[in-house]
Amino acid sequence: MDIDQLKQDIVTASHVLHQQGIAAAFGHVSARIPGTDTFVFPPRMSPALVRKDNLLVLNVEGDQLSGNGRPNTEFWIHARIYKARPDVQSVCHVHPPNCVILGSLGETIRPLHASGAIFKNNVQVFDPITLIRTRELGDQVAQTLGAHGAMLLRGHGVNVADKDVRRVCVMTLWMEEAANYQLRAMSAGKPRYFTPEELEHMYSQVSPEEVSNRAWDYFSSLIET
Template sequence: MQFHHTDLVDQLIAAGRTVVERGLALASGGNLSARVPGSDSFIVTRSGAWLNSLVPDDFSVLGPDGQVISGSAHPSSEWKLHAYSYQARPDANAIVHVHPQMAVLLDALGAEIRLITLDHAYYVRSVGRTPYYPNGSDELARTAAEQAREHDCVIQGNHGCSTLGANVEMALRRALNLEEAATLTYRALALGDTTTAFPRDAFEGLAHS
């Protein structure tokens, strides 16, 4: 299948390698997407695709209702998660959905992920969450999209997280910084620290994009 949006596909292929190399996903444990410029359709990884070895045939182009326009006939079972979030966030042009161990663990333990560094504050800003819902379900897609209206990073309980961005690079940066924030939070808690965080009054001075 020849895609007309090879640059976006190349960006998603590179992002897939990064999320596996950085431990945010194992094998096919996650899915990536990008909005097709000037349309309401989007490119998403196919079902079962290994994120660290993606090729152009591992992508589907879907309309907003999930109809396959081109590419693989078997899009990710999580396509609704992407479609609903794009509808909720017209400013988002890419979504990274992965299964980061530390972020999911802290959420399952009921521990709030603290933003500690400047990068955490700038890229993550705030974290939304949903209860556990089966993957691919309307409930998961709907509640995640509702959270995405207010947050660029949304944790799905006992499952994974989605990060949104104006482009693939920003969505990926947010995923990486969310997991790093979770890791530092875990280490702080292990040391008995329950308060350390980025200064609240400093958030106002950040130029967010």
């Protein structure tokens, strides 16, 4: 994928997350420039306002290499996850309300519906109450994420990391959907979460790229970029 398409995917994902109510004035999606320790990252503005011509390039040490304007203050989330995880090609940090509420209850994502199975039982929890504005905190976040693809930051938001912008965007939407269903089930009674066997079975059905691509095609059709 060329850099221009990478930037377009960041713009589209940013607008999708805003349109779906996952990101308002704050939040950010980034993408690694393939084969490098640099990444494309938005400036300090709402995801709704992100455009290809205002994107920045940073490296994993936090240096801004190109672009005008200042990066979002929590760029260390992205920089240090990329540093720790060469396999990760895209990172999203947003503040989905249901995920934040779920985290405030001392819970994490426990799958009970199809799309939620994409996370298995591997959503990590970062407990300190703080914004991630230093290299050291970025390293702690990356360590908490470990080899997994998603995490809750208690009282704050979520991080999702995966192999490309489109999948990260869809997984972020699915994470908020899973939190919504879980909260509703918890308020109605005792949820019947997937057993390990059910989880593995459903994961095999929802994890293929064609599934997330179909979701991306739908959500991206709803916005103009």
